[in-house]
Amino acid sequence: MIRQLLLSETDFRAEDATPSHSGAFVLLAEEFPTVTVWPVTLDGHANVLKLDTQQWRAPGFDPYDWDERVFTADASGSRAGHDLALHIIGSPREALAATALEVLTRYQGLIGRRNSASAGPLFDAILARHLALHDFSKPLVVADYRHALDTWQWVLRLAPHADLALQTAALFHDVERLLSEADARVEHHAPDYQAFKDAHAARGADVACALLSDVGMDKGTIERVRWLIGRHERPEGDMSLTLLNDADALSFFSLNASGFARYFPLEHTRRKVTYTLGRLRPNQRWRLARVRLAPQVRRLLEEAVGAITMPSTLQESA
Structure with a gap:
């Protein structure tokens, strides 16, 4: 798990990582409260991955190219009993923290934050049951698992x-x-895309609830889960369903879109970008400006919503 973020810059001091400072450091503390930010002088890290912001912010960079570096480093450290510390280098102070925010957003599935509702043994059992479903010898299953944690x-x-x-x-x-799609995706062959997605949601609700009864979840909560999963492709007035749609859409753009664009034909990727953007509430679209998008995904997103202004401290024009 990612527990610490090390920032390396000559004018960075330990007090710069406190919430009393402005800008990206405040956002880091607000968005990732379980990750501790330290200057790189801190010793004692057994599992550190160094990442260069100049690579991350280079024109034409696709964040997909870093995925195996980060996920493999976390897996190696976990097997050895060590949390992963990310060491971010290569930019002035504010830009360093801003890039770190993007990096943590992409790899937040490795952070594993919880709240009071998910802190106990029941959710431990839910996570274990979910993990056991996945055959990690299959690349598409690996992508699905990462997307689930990220959502x-x-x-x-x-x-x-x-x-x-x-x-x-x-x-x-x-x-x-x-x-249905562990070995190959078939969604781009569906004659009615929305009907395909609705059927996927309905079947998934039944599968999930059968599994959840095995881990001791109460019937009322199971039925609520069934309702949410069964409707998760169609935003409605229910706030939890709206949040699920927002989270699913944001995860597509922040984590999955690069791989999706590599796997599917251009026209289906364009269709997916437009469809997913439609599931994201307009008042949450500002978050896309804090996501490092692959160049081809960014172009398709700009087609769908108009030119998005990416703050220069976060992403250079690709």
Whole structure:
């Protein structure tokens, strides 16, 4: 798990990481309260991954190219019993923290934050049951697992007090893919895309709830999870369902879109970008300006919503 962020810059001091400072440091503390920010002089880290902001912010950079570096480093450290510390280098102080915010956003599934609703043994069992479903020898299954964890973490960023049903629904919302698309995706062949997605949601709700009864979740919460997963492709007035749609859409753009664009034809990627943007509430679209997008995804997103102004401290024009 990512527990510490080390920032390396000549004018960075320990007090610069406190919430009393402005700008990106405040955002880091607000968005990632479980990650400790330190100057790089701190000793004692057994599992440190050094990442250069100049690479991350270079024109044409695709964050997909870093994924295996980060996920593999975390897995190696976990097997050795060490949390992962990210060492971010290569920029002045504010830009360093701003880039760190983007990096943590992409890899927040490795942070594993919880709240009071998910802190106990029941959610431990839910996570273990969810993990056991995945065959990590299959690349598409690996992507689905990372997306599930990421969507769960987005829920907690958007709603820090999210209840057990919402967090569980976020974790299991795409479980149906493990049955129908573990070896190859078929969604781009669907004659009616919305009908395909609705059927995926309905089947996934049934699969998830059968699994949740095995870990001791109460019937009322299970039925709430069923309702949320079964409708997660169609935003409605229910606030939890709205949050699930926001989290799922944000996870697509912040984590999955690069790989999606590599796997699917251009026209289906364009369709997916437009469809997913439609699931994200307009008042949450500002978050896309704090996501490092692959160049081809950014161009398609600009087509769908108009030119997005990416703050220069966060992303250079690709």
